[in-house]
Amino acid sequence: MRKMNSKNYNIKRKKRVRKKPLRIAVFAVLFIGIAVTVSQYFKFVSETVYEESVSHLTEVFHQSDNMLRELTNKNLTYLHMWGENLQHTAGENEIRDYIEKAQEDAGFLEFYFLSADGDYKTVTGETGYLGLQENMEEEIRKGNDVITNAAVPGKSQLLVFATPNAHGSYQGFEYDAIAIAYENADIVKVLDISAFNGNAQSFVVHPDGRVVVDHSSGSWGNVYNFFGVLSEHSDMTEKEALALSENFKAGQADAMLVNLDGKNYYLVYEKSDVQDWIFLGLVNEDIVNAGMNSLQLSTLILVVVVVLCIASFFIGLMIQKNRSRLKKKDTEILYRDELFQKLSMNVDDVFLMLDAQTYQVDYVSPNAEKLLGITVEQIREDICVLGKLYPKETEASKKNYLEEIRDQEQKEWDFESLHQKTGEHRWFHIVAIGSVVNGKKKYILVMSDRTSDKKMNQALSEAVRAAENANRAKSTFLSNMSHDIRTPMNAIIGFATLAASSIEDRKKVRDYLGKILSSSNHLLSLINDILDMSRIESGKIQLEETEVSLSDVLHDLKTIISGQIHAKQLELYMDAMDVTNEDVYCDKTRLNQVLLNLLSNAVKFTPAGGTVSVRLKQFPGIAKGSELYEIRVKDNGIGMSPEFVQKIFSPFERERTSTVSRTQGTGLGMAITKNIVDMMGGTIEVQTEQGKGTEFIVRLPFRIQPEHHRTEKIAELEGLKALVVDDDFNTCDSVTKMLVKVGMRSEWTLSGKEAVLRARQSMELGDAFHAYIIDWRLPDMNGIEVTRQIRSLGDDTPIIILTAYDWSDIEVEARAAGVTAFCAKPLFMSDIRETLLAAIGQKQAETEDSILPAAGSNFKDRCILLVEDNELNREIAVEILNEYGFLVDTAENGAVAVEKMKNSSPGDYDLVLMDVQMPVMNGYEATKQIRALDHPALAGITILAMTANAFDEDRKKALECGMDGFLSKPIVIEELITTLQNNLQD
Numbered sequence: 001m002r003k004m005n006s007k008n009y010n011i012k013r014k015k016r017v018r019k020k021p022l023r024i025a026v027f028a029v030l031f032i033g034i035a036v037t038v039s040q041y042f043k044f045v046s047e048t049v050y051e052e053s054v055s056h057l058t059e060v061f062h063q064s065d066n067m068l069r070e071l072t073n074k075n076l077t078y079l080h081m082w083g084e085n086l087q088h089t090a091g092e093n094e095i096r097d098y099i100e101k102a103q104e105d106a107g108f109l110e111f112y113f114l115s116a117d118g119d120y121k122t123v124t125g126e127t128g129y130l131g132l133q134e135n136m137e138e139e140i141r142k143g144n145d146v147i148t149n150a151a152v153p154g155k156s157q158l159l160v161f162a163t164p165n166a167h168g169s170y171q172g173f174e175y176d177a178i179a180i181a182y183e184n185a186d187i188v189k190v191l192d193i194s195a196f197n198g199n200a201q202s203f204v205v206h207p208d209g210r211v212v213v214d215h216s217s218g219s220w221g222n223v224y225n226f227f228g229v230l231s232e233h234s235d236m237t238e239k240e241a242l243a244l245s246e247n248f249k250a251g252q253a254d255a256m257l258v259n260l261d262g263k264n265y266y267l268v269y270e271k272s273d274v275q276d277w278i279f280l281g282l283v284n285e286d287i288v289n290a291g292m293n294s295l296q297l298s299t300l301i302l303v304v305v306v307v308l309c310i311a312s313f314f315i316g317l318m319i320q321k322n323r324s325r326l327k328k329k330d331t332e333i334l335y336r337d338e339l340f341q342k343l344s345m346n347v348d349d350v351f352l353m354l355d356a357q358t359y360q361v362d363y364v365s366p367n368a369e370k371l372l373g374i375t376v377e378q379i380r381e382d383i384c385v386l387g388k389l390y391p392k393e394t395e396a397s398k399k400n401y402l403e404e405i406r407d408q409e410q411k412e413w414d415f416e417s418l419h420q421k422t423g424e425h426r427w428f429h430i431v432a433i434g435s436v437v438n439g440k441k442k443y444i445l446v447m448s449d450r451t452s453d454k455k456m457n458q459a460l461s462e463a464v465r466a467a468e469n470a471n472r473a474k475s476t477f478l479s480n481m482s483h484d485i486r487t488p489m490n491a492i493i494g495f496a497t498l499a500a501s502s503i504e505d506r507k508k509v510r511d512y513l514g515k516i517l518s519s520s521n522h523l524l525s526l527i528n529d530i531l532d533m534s535r536i537e538s539g540k541i542q543l544e545e546t547e548v549s550l551s552d553v554l555h556d557l558k559t560i561i562s563g564q565i566h567a568k569q570l571e572l573y574m575d576a577m578d579v580t581n582e583d584v585y586c587d588k589t590r591l592n593q594v595l596l597n598l599l600s601n602a603v604k605f606t607p608a609g610g611t612v613s614v615r616l617k618q619f620p621g622i623a624k625g626s627e628l629y630e631i632r633v634k635d636n637g638i639g640m641s642p643e644f645v646q647k648i649f650s651p652f653e654r655e656r657t658s659t660v661s662r663t664q665g666t667g668l669g670m671a672i673t674k675n676i677v678d679m680m681g682g683t684i685e686v687q688t689e690q691g692k693g694t695e696f697i698v699r700l701p702f703r704i705q706p707e708h709h710r711t712e713k714i715a716e717l718e719g720l721k722a723l724v725v726d727d728d729f730n731t732c733d734s735v736t737k738m739l740v741k742v743g744m745r746s747e748w749t750l751s752g753k754e755a756v757l758r759a760r761q762s763m764e765l766g767d768a769f770h771a772y773i774i775d776w777r778l779p780d781m782n783g784i785e786v787t788r789q790i791r792s793l794g795d796d797t798p799i800i801i802l803t804a805y806d807w808s809d810i811e812v813e814a815r816a817a818g819v820t821a822f823c824a825k826p827l828f829m830s831d832i833r834e835t836l837l838a839a840i841g842q843k844q845a846e847t848e849d850s851i852l853p854a855a856g857s858n859f860k861d862r863c864i865l866l867v868e869d870n871e872l873n874r875e876i877a878v879e880i881l882n883e884y885g886f887l888v889d890t891a892e893n894g895a896v897a898v899e900k901m902k903n904s905s906p907g908d909y910d911l912v913l914m915d916v917q918m919p920v921m922n923g924y925e926a927t928k929q930i931r932a933l934d935h936p937a938l939a940g941i942t943i944l945a946m947t948a949n950a951f952d953e954d955r956k957k958a959l960e961c962g963m964d965g966f967l968s969k970p971i972v973i974e975e976l977i978t979t980l981q982n983n984l985q986d
Contacts, residue, residue, distance in 0.1 A: 096123050
């Protein structure tokens with residue numbers, strides 16, 4: 001039994017022993033399995049933590065790279081735009097203001113005008129050398145943008161953005177590029193690189209290790225080259241460092257473990273999209289392992305239940321898969337957002353999406369700040385901020401256009417805004433669409449910037465207005481020139497008619513021809529001004545001072561204006577007072593233009609039967625050698641209102657009254673007069689009253705001609721007495737002073753009856769008058785009647801009639817009454833002296849000399865070849881030249897002239913007068929062919945151009961083709977004879 005039991009016991013024991021190893025094996029297997037599982041899991045966890053750390057750093061770097069790329073693109077875009085604008089910005093102040101505004105907008109530290117070799121100049125004028133890491137000169141020469149680090153003494157390391165798309169000079173500094181710079185801290189702030197609660201250190205480096213951006217803890221100081229840190233603080237071999245550098249250059253992304261100063265760091269690096277830069281990060285292994293230890297502790301708890309371990313394993317796999325899927329979706333979303341952001345930043349359209357009920361902003365495109373001047377955050381916080389963009393409050397600014405829009409409906413309107421940062425007026429076209437998104441109604445707005453189109457339209461409108469103004473100016477110019485030309489033409493035609501009707505009266509014809517000649521010279525001066533287009537178009541008129549006799553000016557003026565005076569049945573009174581220097585230097589044409597403008601207006605605005613007067617008076621001048629001359633032009637016409645007087649000298653201004661509106665005019669005359677007076681250094685003022693008349697007072701300083709200070713005394717009349725009779729006190733006083741200078745004793749009276757009484761008394765007292773100067777029109781009796789009564793006393797003293805009018809109609813009656821001579825007002829010293837000499841027989845009152853000027857040489861038997869295609873011009877020239885003794889041969893064009901010269905012998909012709917514009921062959925070509933003749937004497941003959949082409953370029957062209965001189969048409973006989981005289985001297 002015991003044996004049995006023993007046997008049974010042994011059997012049982014054997015069985016128990018057999019189960020234990022199995023259990024142990026099972027447990028061992030299970031333990032091993034669990035250990036392997038745990039080990040694999042820990043390994044998996046370690047790898048996962050490592051990968052997650054790397055992924056996290058990579059994601060941070062990717063975001064930072066995007067921000068860095070945006071910063072780079074924005075700065076380079078700004079630089080290109082600033083470069084173009086600086087080319088069109090004139091003045092240092094404007095450039096400084098422009099750059100300060102750009103710095104405010106972009107937020108950079110410094111702006112540089114940069115030369116290719118690195119020298120710079122700031123806006124404030126500071127200069128220095130920018131120590132750039134890159135070979136900037138070669139890149140700028142190639143026209144490439146440059147982004148690099150730079151060192152400036154006294155400043156931390158800078159990141160510089162430079163573009164060569166701007167060349168010029170600023171404050172004398174010649175620059176090849178413009179650049180902006182940021183400090184390292186500013187770049188770090190923009191990038192906002194943060195990982196592992198700020199315990200990760202990061203850098204942006206070049207492939208050779210040069211640091212662009214340093215975002216480290218500063219434990220290694222200022223890091224300028226990352227490989228320098230590895231060399232000094234790690235156990236990395238040179239071969240390993242070289243391999244890492246090759247990975248950088250190849251643009252690879254990877255991670256590795258490095259030992260720095262005895263501590264292990266995870267090194268993660270990735271290629272940047274900006275230039276050749278590399279983003280790299282360093283994380284202490286303890287920081288990464290701290291997370292792993294926490295996971296290990298949790299895992300030990302979960303190991304108790306294998307299922308939970310397996311479940312955790314599968315859960316981990318699912319989480320990893322889901323995370324990858326989410327990461328992929330996030331990447332796609334990020335890509336789409338970035339693409340839309342890039343597109344919106346490069347178009348002139350602002351996109352918005354609003355909730356139709358609350359008007360809450362769901363989306364605003366990032367270019368809103370650039371186009372509107374308000375930030376995206378401001379729009380998101382309060383949509384009403386868009387209402388502040390209106391430059392002023394109007395009905396449009398109060399209207400809500402959106403509430404009228406239904407689903408799938410579109411509405412458009414225009415919107416004028418004020419940029420909130422620049423203050424610039426901008427114009428937008430808004431398209432609003434109603435839409436339902438996820439069951440909610442939304443408004444989608446597209447604000448298209450139409451500022452450039454608006455400005456282009458405005459520029460086109462301004463161009464149209466400028467063209468219209470130019471056309472009006474042309475019409476005004478032609479109208480004004482027509483008025484100025486018709487004035488002397490009226491005198492020429494009138495006196496030519498009178499001369500033709502009085503052809504038998506040689507004296508009258510000579511007088512009329514002299515007046516025609518005077519008016520023709522004035523007309524010629526006007527035509528010369530019209531031809532001088534460069535001066536007229538530029539608005540610049542150069543004064544040409546010549547020797548001028550004020551006596552001739554006023555007498556010629558009287559001749560020119562007399563036709564208008566007679567036509568309107570007006571009285572013209574001209575007088576000169578205290579004029580001791582009548583010979584001056586001035587621009588006669590411009591002076592005539594001023595006086596004619598004033599006189600023409602006086603005649604124009606004075607009704608029939610009125611009076612127009614011109615009075616010249618001399619005052620002491622301020623400058624040595626010059627005197628001040630006052631000219632008063634007065635009328636008793638319609639006058640002007642005080643309001644119009646304030647703008648009378650403005651161009652195109654005419655008073656709008658029923659009387660003036662019927663009077664033609666351009667409104668330019670007074671503006672031209674004022675400009676000429678100002679150019680002459682004078683002044684002009686006006687005194688007027690409506691219904692009573694107007695007086696213009698012009699004061700001009702003129703240099704006097706000292707060589708014309710001749711002796712005024714007349715020996716034959718010295719000490720003798722004269723009587724002046726005129727109803728105007730000023731005239732009596734002025735003539736009396738002149739007589740005293742002649743050497744006579746002078747008395748005066750305002751009455752004709754008193755003049756007769758004084759003549760009788762002087763004869764009775766034995767102190768008779770030896771000259772009488774009597775005004776034609778006296779209030780009590782006219783000058784002719786006074787003459788008769790004086791002659792009835794038996795007095796044969798010379799009597800001179802002084803008149804402001806044409807005496808031709810009364811001359812016969814006056815001579816019969818005993819008048820000795822006539823003297824026209826205004827009366828100058830030269831006039832009264834010559835009249836007195838004529839009266840006492842010392843000088844003939846009328847000059848019988850020819851109207852043609854005398855020649856200083858004898859031209860008899862001198863032969864001229866006249867080349868002129870116009871028959872009338874040939875006849876005039878031949879007659880004039882024959883008057884001076886020339887023999888004249890003619891040719892009707894240049895070809896005939898060349899043929900005649902070829903067939904002539906030396907000495908046959910003394911000179912050639914050559915027209916320029918002719919058929920068959922013009923004067924230029926004819927001159928060239930004559931100069932090319934074989935015979936030197938024929939080829940060297942004097943050739944003078946005589947042409948109506950009076951521009952300076954015509955004169956230059958004539959001389960260049962071989963002509964010896966230049967005469968303009970119409971022929972000025974004095975100039976013609978002088979020129980011939982100078983060229984034909986033996």
